Amino acid sequence: MSRERIIPVLQFSKTAAVKTRQFNEQRYLGDLLNAITIFNDKEVDELLLIDVEAPRVGHAPRIDYIARVASECFVPLSYGGGISTLAQMEALFRAGIEKVVLSSCFFSNPGLVVEAVRTFGSQAISICLDYRLSGNGLTQVRYCADSITAPETLFHYVIKAQDAGAGELVLQCINRDGTKEGYDLQTLRRASQLVDIPLVALGGAKSMSDIAAAILNAGCAAAAAGSLFHFFGRLDAVLINVPSQSERAAAIADVGQ
Amino acid sequence: MIGVIDYGICNVGSVVNMLRRIGVASSTICSPEELDDFERIILPGVGHFATAMKNLQANGMDTEIRRQVLEKQKPLLGICLGMQLLAKSSEEGDCKGLGLVPGRVVRFRTNEMSPPMPVPNMGWSEVKVVAKNPITDALLPNSRFYFVHSYHFETDSADLPMLTAHHGYEFVAGFAMGKILGVQFHPEKSHRFGAQLLQAFSQASYV
Numbered sequence: 001m002s003r004e005r006i007i008p009v010l011q012f013s014k015t016a017a018v019k020t021r022q023f024n025e026q027r028y029l030g031d032l033l034n035a036i037t038i039f040n041d042k043e044v045d046e047l048l049l050i051d052v053e054a055p056r057v058g059h060a061p062r063i064d065y066i067a068r069v070a071s072e073c074f075v076p077l078s079y080g081g082g083i084s085t086l087a088q089m090e091a092l093f094r095a096g097i098e099k100v101v102l103s104s105c106f107f108s109n110p111g112l113v114v115e116a117v118r119t120f121g122s123q124a125i126s127i128c129l130d131y132r133l134s135g136n137g138l139t140q141v142r143y144c145a146d147s148i149t150a151p152e153t154l155f156h157y158v159i160k161a162q163d164a165g166a167g168e169l170v171l172q173c174i175n176r177d178g179t180k181e182g183y184d185l186q187t188l189r190r191a192s193q194l195v196d197i198p199l200v201a202l203g204g205a206k207s208m209s210d211i212a213a214a215i216l217n218a219g220c221a222a223a224a225a226g227s228l229f230h231f232f233g234r235l236d237a238v239l240i241n242v243p244s245q246s247e248r249a250a251a252i253a254d255v256g257q
Numbered sequence: 258m259i260g261v262i263d264y265g266i267c268n269v270g271s272v273v274n275m276l277r278r279i280g281v282a283s284s285t286i287c288s289p290e291e292l293d294d295f296e297r298i299i300l301p302g303v304g305h306f307a308t309a310m311k312n313l314q315a316n317g318m319d320t321e322i323r324r325q326v327l328e329k330q331k332p333l334l335g336i337c338l339g340m341q342l343l344a345k346s347s348e349e350g351d352c353k354g355l356g357l358v359p360g361r362v363v364r365f366r367t368n369e370m371s372p373p374m375p376v377p378n379m380g381w382s383e384v385k386v387v388a389k390n391p392i393t394d395a396l397l398p399n400s401r402f403y404f405v406h407s408y409h410f411e412t413d414s415a416d417l418p419m420l421t422a423h424h425g426y427e428f429v430a431g432f433a434m435g436k437i438l439g440v441q442f443h444p445e446k447s448h449r450f451g452a453q454l455l456q457a458f459s460q461a462s463y464v
Contacts, residue, residue: 003401005380043448045381046403071274076403076446093303096270098405098446121304121338123377123405167377167407196367198375221375 004215004252005045005222008229008242009202010035013053015065019226020052021178023130023146029230029238036072039229042242046076048101048170048224054082055104055145063091070096080128084109089116093124101126101170104143106157107150110164117165126200127161128170129154131187139187146174154187155194162195169199170224176204178227183210185218192219200224208243208251216255259283259459260295262322262339264312272301272336275445279452281459289321297459298322298331301445302338306362306408307350309338319355326357332436333357334458340432340439341410349408358434360412370425377407378424382442388419390433395457400450402430402442409441 010032011018017029029035039047049069054061061082070077079092080101089100100120105112106127116125131154132140139154150157154171161169171191173184183201192199198221201214205225214223232239243251259276263269263285276283283299286292300322302309313319325331335343344354347362354362365376381401386393402422409428412418420431420440431440438458444451 003381040448046446067270070270074275074278074446074448074452076405076443090265094270096274098271098303098443118305119308121407123379123407124303167405168379196375198377198379221379 003045004211004248005200006211006243006248007046007048007200007222007224008039008044009048009050009224009226010039011050011052011226013051017230018052019178019230023174023177025178026052033069033072035240036069038240039242040072040074042240044075044242045222046078046098047073048078048080050101051079051081052145058082060084061088061092063088063095066092066097067095078126080126084112086112086116086119089120093120099124099126099168101128102166103128103130104145106161106164107143107148110160113161113164113166117167122165122167125166126168126170127164127166128172128202129157129161130172130174132174133184133187142174155191158191158194162197166197168221169195169197170202171199173203179204180206180227182206183214183218183223185213188214188218188220198222208248209255211248212251212255216252258295259297259299260286260292261299261301262318263287264309264318269301271443271445272299275452275455276459279456279459281455288316289318292321292325296331298325298333299458300333300335300339300342302336302340302342304338305350306338306341306347306354307352309342310350310352310354313342313355323355323357326437330436332458332461333438335439336445337406337441337443340441341408343437343439344410344412347408357437358412358417358432358439359414360410360417360429360432362408363411364408365425365428367425372425374425377405379405381447382422382424382430384420384422384430384442386419387421388416388433390419391461392431392433392438392454392457393419395453397450397453400453402440402444402447402450404430404442406441410439
């Protein structure tokens with residue numbers, strides 16, 4: 001029996017864990033290594049590490065630092081941010097990363113994705129599509145740290161990502177990032193009907209019910225979240241909190257009814 | 258001392274880190290000559306079957322692994338692709354494997370799944386013990402492990418499987434043939450459940 005996957009997301013800049021809101025306003029959360037250790041002790045399903053500085057500043061993945069972080073991680077670890085070559089991917093796998101998350105290069109160099117799949121296998125290659133919802137219900141795909149708009153709609157790229165051989169697809173709604181307004185279930189549901197590869201919801205989760213809804217009602221294989229696991233209470237104090245096995249079972253059962 | 262084989266495209270880092278965490282001495286091995294220095298061998302793996310075989314063949318590592326296991330009787334644990342490589346052949350790249358265990362590697366057959374499940378199989382799953390040995394005896398209750406794969410091992414031998422898991426249908430999640438072991442999941446990324454399994458592999462005595 002496969003379980004649903006719940007994935008805490010750790011954004012970082014240099015050695016600090018941060019949390020963005022709609023891809024801006026970074027809030028400092030603490031030392032990244034410390035956060036990784038806590039999530040490990042809580043036996044999370046897996047972790048997604050995103051260097052938010054890399055695509056903005058244009059630097060390559062900081063392999064040595066990532067290797068250090070990965071050495072403290074005994075659950076599956078994905079990494080995204082500034083990846084643009086096969087050599088970087090190989091270095092990341094060697095450093096202890098299970099999956100690389102490709103974003104900008106999917107648009108600027110689609111051949112690289114195909115080559116990466118051929119070299120490392122599709123299970124090791126995720127693609128992350130960042131999109132904005134506009135007022136008229138349309139989706140606008142953005143890349144290069146939200147600086148460029150891709151010409152086609154989100155659904156076009158969802159299919160294209162599967163065709164490129166990606167083993168997993170993360171759909172991140174920029175408008176919802178850090179807002180705790182819930183996932184964009186409508187878009188997720190439509191995307192999940194288009195492809196067979198696992199979809200990961202990201203952006204907006206405020207509760208375990210949102211997580212359960214993304215998986216049970218919107219066809220996602222996994223749900224990822226930042227704020228939900230970083231902030232606690234009405235005042236959003238920084239406190240890493242992860243639902244217990246019984247809490248998650250209860251949320252899944254609730255929504256499943 | 259455990260030797261973890263590094264053949265270019267694999268997650269040696271994770272395996273070595275986990276072994277260090279549980280206090281098991283290990284070192285990575287890049288050339289076949291080094292294998293002599295180790296009592297037990299781990300063959301990890303991420304990636305494409307045919308590429309992996311090509312890398313193992315490039316420096317004669319394939320022949321040396323077979324010699325260490327068949328002649329010197331050293332315990333071997335294959336992890337994920339490393340497990341699959343121990344089979345006779347794989348559909349991935351239509352390629353021959355190390356041939357240490359009777360069986361083949363096939364892609365998940367989505368048309369036989371009920372209900373249909375996405376491929377690759379990515380995520381945590383509980384496993385069922387179908388044959389007991391020192392490794393399965395050591396597992397914690399309700400052990401769950403992390404799986405990431407599109408292909409799985411298949412065999413006609415009823416004695417070979419030790420663990421099974423379910424993804425659309427039941428498949429072999431682990432096998433044991435004497436000192437030759439393989440697990441489809443990633444013990445090095447399955448926190449205390451995986452730590453327990455690797456601890457057992459490092460200590461199991463085969464008399």
